Amino acid sequence: MAGTAVRGRLSDPGGRPPQAPLAAWQTATVSSVTAETASVRTILLNVPDWPGHRAGQHLDVRLTAEDGYQAERSYSIASAPGEPLAITVERLEDGEVSPYLTEELRAGDQMEVRGPIGGYFVWEPEMGGPLLLAAGGSGVVPLRAIVRCRIMVGSSVPVRLLYSSRSWADVIYSGELSRPTPGVEVIHTLTRSHPDGWTGYTRRVDAAMLAEVAFRAAEGALAYVCGPTNFVEAVAAGLVGLGYPAGRVKTERFGASGQ
Amino acid sequence: MLGPLEGSVLDGNAIGGLLMSLFGTDMTAATGSCGFCGTVAQVAELAVYRSDLGTVVRCRTCDGVLMVFVEVRGVTCVDLEGLASLS
Numbered sequence: 001m002a003g004t005a006v007r008g009r010l011s012d013p014g015g016r017p018p019q020a021p022l023a024a025w026q027t028a029t030v031s032s033v034t035a036e037t038a039s040v041r042t043i044l045l046n047v048p049d050w051p052g053h054r055a056g057q058h059l060d061v062r063l064t065a066e067d068g069y070q071a072e073r074s075y076s077i078a079s080a081p082g083e084p085l086a087i088t089v090e091r092l093e094d095g096e097v098s099p100y101l102t103e104e105l106r107a108g109d110q111m112e113v114r115g116p117i118g119g120y121f122v123w124e125p126e127m128g129g130p131l132l133l134a135a136g137g138s139g140v141v142p143l144r145a146i147v148r149c150r151i152m153v154g155s156s157v158p159v160r161l162l163y164s165s166r167s168w169a170d171v172i173y174s175g176e177l178s179r180p181t182p183g184v185e186v187i188h189t190l191t192r193s194h195p196d197g198w199t200g201y202t203r204r205v206d207a208a209m210l211a212e213v214a215f216r217a218a219e220g221a222l223a224y225v226c227g228p229t230n231f232v233e234a235v236a237a238g239l240v241g242l243g244y245p246a247g248r249v250k251t252e253r254f255g256a257s258g259q
Numbered sequence: 260m261l262g263p264l265e266g267s268v269l270d271g272n273a274i275g276g277l278l279m280s281l282f283g284t285d286m287t288a289a290t291g292s293c294g295f296c297g298t299v300a301q302v303a304e305l306a307v308y309r310s311d312l313g314t315v316v317r318c319r320t321c322d323g324v325l326m327v328f329v330e331v332r333g334v335t336c337v338d339l340e341g342l343a344s345l346s
Contacts, residue, residue: 023276023283058272115276117275118275118285118303120271120302120303251303251304252270255267
């Protein structure tokens with residue numbers, strides 16, 4: 001296909017092509033900031049013209065410094081369709097945007113957002129299940145939206161969430177995920193340290209763990225895998241090794257682990 | 260195949276917003292076919308490398324460069340030459 005040049009900034013003076021509403025930057029006002037772990041915050045956003053979203057989608061955040069410098073990042077949407085818009089953000093030590101979002105941001109502050117984004121890593125009730133969800137670290141965020149959606153619509157699709165964290169203190173949504181929900185199983189693995197008396201998994205997700213936890217391929221499960229790139233590659237390969245068709249394993253990669 | 264940067268490789272989900280701003284609609288669920296090896300994949304499944312210089316999208320099968328995005332003074336230059344089709 002031939003190369004083309006496209007105007008990609010709303011700030012271009014004049015002559016810009018009409019943009020689809022979804023692609024436009026909108027002003028979001030922070031309603032609240034809630035601590036999930038020492039380094040993770042859930043940020044509730046009020047966006048007056050938010051068109052609604054589907055479970056699993058993300059949005060882009062754009063911050064503009066006083067000197068005009070802009071930084072954009074993508075964050076998964078943490079809330080189910082119909083709930084107030086929320087994102088959950090993990091602070092990255094060398095990050096440019098996440099330290100501000102997790103440490104400086106207060107209710108009433110404003111930022112620009114664009115979205116919702118994504119038509120691939122999305123679950124809708126009519127897609128059915130069973131649902132195998134695999135999360136590495138903050139990869140749990142879009143999967144939490146899927147679980148909440150499944151519960152809110154009264155779906156009976158069986159769900160297993162395999163969630164890998166460094167330690168129990170790093171588990172995001174630990175209270176919510178600990179509440180028993182019929183048909184929803186949460187299986188944790190803690191890869192670096194674990195509380196005394198911990199009887200769960202204590203290693204990285206591997207083929208043997210997937211074989212124990214995952215629905216059998218013959219059950220026709222749909223898998224969503226989200227986390228650091230290495231985690232996603234390992235889990236997706238493991239599931240295909242168990243007989244899951246590649247087309248039934250949806251993946252979203254966050255980049256290098258440790259982020 | 261992907262070399263030392265492998266751990267930081269993203270996927271097409273990461274450029275959903277960029278593509279939406281360019282095409283006016285979601286493209287992550289669109290299907291592209293590689294102009295080098297013919298592999299057909301959804302955009303969300305492609306390998307994405309981002310840097311301050313721009314964004315390079317590669318085929319996961321043959322590593323061929325499918326798309327390049329570079330922004331210069333507010334204009335995004337798009338090279339889709341490596342794609343045989345995108346729909």
